[in-house]
Amino acid sequence: MKVLGIETSCDETAAAIVEDEGEGPGRVLSNVVLSQLDDHRPYGGVVPEIAARAHLQHLDRLVRQALDEAGLGLSDLDGIAATAGPGLIGGVMVGVMTAKAMAAVTNLPFMAVNHLEGHALTARLTHGVTFPFLLLLVSGGHCQLLAVEGVGRYRRLGTTIDDAVGEAFDKSAKIMGLGYPGGPLMEKAASGATDPGRFDLPVPMKGRPDCDFSFSGLKTAVRRHVENLGGTLLDADRADLAASFHQAVGDSLIDRCTKALKYFKAEFPEGKTLVVAGGVAANQVLRARLTDLCRRHKFDFVAPPLALCTDNGAMIAWAGLERLRLGLTDGLDFAPRPRWPLDPNAKAAPFAGVKA
Incomplete structure (x- = not known):
């Protein structure tokens, strides 16, 4: 099983393809990341509008590069996953709409991935960690x-x-x-x-x-x-x-x-x-x-390898693959989310969102 993953939630534009090798860890076939640090450094932090425009400018090329490095075409994939939240909503929309379009024209399953779940499951990709x-x-x-x-x-x-x-x-x-x-x-x-x-x-x-x-x-x-x-x-x-x-x-x-x-x-x-x-x-x-x-x-x-700690497409592809194995796919009407807690039943922190 092979899944393409797209990550555009903040200031990295990323695309990757991972493969499920059965029992144990998975395999990263390609993992392409374009950092926007130079674009945001003059401002001392991430500027959402600049980030979204950069995703829009570069994502198609990075998806093609990820496919080329993996030696695959779209017909070789079993599904397409994208970060659908939480994150800067402009960037999230770029990745989700790109993934939806590709899923629609190829008739492949689409998986809307929680960015935090991508981080959470990376250890299963790299080390085959078992639950819980x-x-x-x-x-x-x-x-x-x-x-x-x-x-x-x-x-x-x-x-x-x-x-x-x-x-x-x-x-x-x-x-x-x-x-x-x-x-x-x-x-x-x-x-x-x-x-x-x-x-x-x-x-x-x-x-x-x-x-x-x-x-x-x-x-x-x-x-x-x-x-x-x-x-x-x-x-x-x-x-x-x-x-x-x-x-x-x-x-x-x-x-x-x-x-x-x-x-x-x-x-x-x-x-x-x-x-x-x-x-x-x-x-x-x-x-x-x-x-x-x-x-x-x-x-x-x-702890994952350093390259898979920061935002990347491989973690999104793997989370999408894990969801695809369980039949957890999403419709093309899935709406991107700026906020998306992993535990929706958790009580909010008493001063969440308050900055000193």
């Missing part, structure tokens, strides 16, 4: 802990009440004068620290009985330290502050995940895997902390 497993989803727009019971079956244990962790990285990097995107630049800066404990930063939500996150206060603390240094940082200041930021984020994630592991093991004693997914999952410092946590709790730790 605990998922830490960390990216620029999302920070959640979920029990993954099966395709389309998610139970949210915790979410951020304000900023996502990736957003905190981006905004803190901007405050420190490091530029955009913040995550890789903060990690690079932290590697040169000589005094990682120099700056006292709070560990958000530590000790709370729930599994929720908060990062806006941490971002504010970074701003306060920058102001105390007169607003102008030396390279050594940036390195030490970036390292202190990593320490605080890591402490918060470990505390929250420890709570979630307790709840998960009580509910799913057969589960034994913690999966981390999303763009922040590429951070090697945080990966190391999570690896140690799993070792101590006798859990397996799985």
Whole structure:
């Protein structure tokens, strides 16, 4: 079974083809990603209109490239999947309409994929992880802990009440004068620290009985330290502050995940895997902390290859393939969604959407 996946939810235009090889992991036949970082860097973040226009300009070419690299034609496919939400609605519409048009002219099944489910199921593509497993989803727009019971079956244990962790990285990097995107630049800066404990930063939500996150206060603390240094940082200041930021984020994630592991093991004693997914999952410092946590709790730790942590078409193709195997296809009248929770029954975080 071979499925084409299209991803246009934010600032990467991507197309990929994956293949189901039966038992175990799948196979990526092609995975083409066009980053728009240079287009958005002058603005310090993603501009939705610019992103949508870039998707429209490049997507057809990338789909053709994905087919060529896989050595396939449209007639060799078993289905076409596209991110249908959540995301920047202009970009989501470009991908969905392209996938629908291709499905209509080829008479192939269309799968509307939740972008978050794409991240959630990547570990099954790369490592053949079995259900159930605990998922830490960390990216620029999302920070959640979920029990993954099966395709389309998610139970949210915790979410951020304000900023996502990736957003905190981006905004803190901007405050420190490091530029955009913040995550890789903060990690690079932290590697040169000589005094990682120099700056006292709070560990958000530590000790709370729930599994929720908060990062806006941490971002504010970074701003306060920058102001105390007169607003102008030396390279050594940036390195030490970036390292202190990593320490605080890591402490918060470990505390929250420890709570979630307790709840998960009580509910799913057969589960034994913690999966981390999303763009922040590429951070090697945080990966190391999570690896140690799993070792101590006798859990397996799985993180996708770095190229499959950030947004890509392979994760959408794989989620589409998993849904196609179960007969979960969608009509061509499916409407793109700017918001689409994995667990629609989860209570909203008390201050969701509020920015400090």
